[in-house]
Amino acid sequence: MSGEYVVSGTILYGDEFEAREGYVVVSGPKIREVGFERCDSDIRGLICPAFVNAHTHLGDAIVKDPPFMPLVDLVAPPDGLKHRVLNAASPAEVAEGIRSSLGVMGRTGTCHCVDFRENGAAGARLLKRIAGPRATVLGRPAPGDTIESVLAEADGTGISSTRDLPPGAAEDIAEKTKKTGKIIGIHAGELNRDDIDTAIDIMPGFLVHMTHAAAKDMKRAADNGIPVVTCPRSNAITGAGLPPLKEMREAGATLALGTDNVMLNSPDMFREMEWADKLFLHDDEFVLRMATLNGAKIARLNKGSILPGKDADFLVFDLKSDTFKSSQNLLSTVVRRAGPDDIGYFIYEGKAWRNNYSRRS
Ligand SMILES: [Zn+2]
Numbered sequence: 392m393s394g395e396y397v398v399s400g401t402i403l404y405g406d407e408f409e410a411r412e413g414y415v416v417v418s419g420p421k422i423r424e425v426g427f428e429r430c431d432s433d434i435r436g437l438i439c440p441a442f443v444n445a446h447t448h449l450g451d452a453i454v455k456d457p458p459f460m461p462l463v464d465l466v467a468p469p470d471g472l473k474h475r476v477l478n479a480a481s482p483a484e485v486a487e488g489i490r491s492s493l494g495v496m497g498r499t500g501t502c503h504c505v506d507f508r509e510n511g512a513a514g515a516r517l518l519k520r521i522a523g524p525r526a527t528v529l530g531r532p533a534p535g536d537t538i539e540s541v542l543a544e545a546d547g548t549g550i551s552s553t554r555d556l557p558p559g560a561a562e563d564i565a566e567k568t569k570k571t572g573k574i575i576g577i578h579a580g581e582l583n584r585d586d587i588d589t590a591i592d593i594m595p596g597f598l599v600h601m602t603h604a605a606a607k608d609m610k611r612a613a614d615n616g617i618p619v620v621t622c623p624r625s626n627a628i629t630g631a632g633l634p635p636l637k638e639m640r641e642a643g644a645t646l647a648l649g650t651d652n653v654m655l656n657s658p659d660m661f662r663e664m665e666w667a668d669k670l671f672l673h674d675d676e677f678v679l680r681m682a683t684l685n686g687a688k689i690a691r692l693n694k695g696s697i698l699p700g701k702d703a704d705f706l707v708f709d710l711k712s713d714t715f716k717s718s719q720n721l722l723s724t725v726v727r728r729a730g731p732d733d734i735g736y737f738i739y740e741g742k743a744w745r746n747n748y749s750r751r752s
Pocket of ligand 1: 446447448507578599651652
């Protein structure tokens with residue numbers, strides 16, 4: 392269903408996700424109006440922003456659930472398992488992995504992801520072609536590429552770590568990326584603290600991980616307005632350690648959530664939210680913001696909250712589902728307990744899809 396229509400129920404409204412009874416008017420791909428009178432409509436339920444997954448590597452979906460092994464053996468360029476598998480894979484195999492990952496994200500309520508894409512300009516072009524507006528594509532040069540050729544295809548650059556580059560290279564990439572007005576992200580502090588200072592030195596658009604960040608690192612990121620994307624499940628499976636999320640929040644950093652390599656984790660934000668909330672933060676609203684609005688800010692998107700003028704990308708949870716019965720707080724139930732089966736409708740670019748993926752006629 393497209394054109395103009397009304398969705399009603401309990402809205403997690405605005406940037407504070409305040410639960411209010413009301414309705415949302417969807418017009419084309421946008422939210423045209425939000426009102427707080429009770430009204431009946433065909434689509435009713437709990438209206439919640441769709442998720443923005445702030446850090447993925449969709450390209451490595453070609454191999455899932457390898458044996459547990461140290462982080463360096465898994466993902467470090469150039470010889471980690473991930474890179475050996477990627478180098479051996481055909482573009483068609485990589486494309487199929489990306490397509491299936493986007494399918495999982497669609498079924499689990501994610502409207503957009505911010506992806507670090509390997510394989511240079513060709514890799515960025517491939518992801519752009521398949522994902523279209525569903526992904527912010529941050530590429531990196533492969534042998535034979537220039538940073539300019541990557542930037543011609545991508546929405547920006549995603550650097551693996553300053554540790555993996557010769558001196559001065561990260562600064563050069565950052566400078567050229569910023570000149571085009573595009574986005575630059577960088578992994579830092581995943582293995583240890585050694586690459587954090589040099590990552591912050593380039594003043595990136597955002598940092599990823601900061602698992603081993605000290606209080607002064609978090610303060611420096613926060614003082615410079617650099618958001619941090621954390622990936623707790625990824626850190627757990629790679630043995631990198633547990634990210635200091637409470638300390639990051641206390642430092643005042645803008646925090647977002649990512650699921651990282653599809654090789655290691657399902658790109659399912661319900662799972663990431665539950666981990667972040669129960670293991671670290673005990674702050675449902677903060678975690679929902681990490682999974683929606685803050686990821687959207689990093690990707691410079693007009694998504695992540697229910698407000699007039701925003702993109703109509705939101706979820707309508709089925710409040711009759713067993714999950715929501717006896718809930719004391721609907722937002723808490725979304726973050727701590729809900730899953731894909733509780734989504735009644737996924738409104739994406741203003742079009743309403745049932746959770747079985749059939750388009751509402
Ligand atoms: Zn990563």
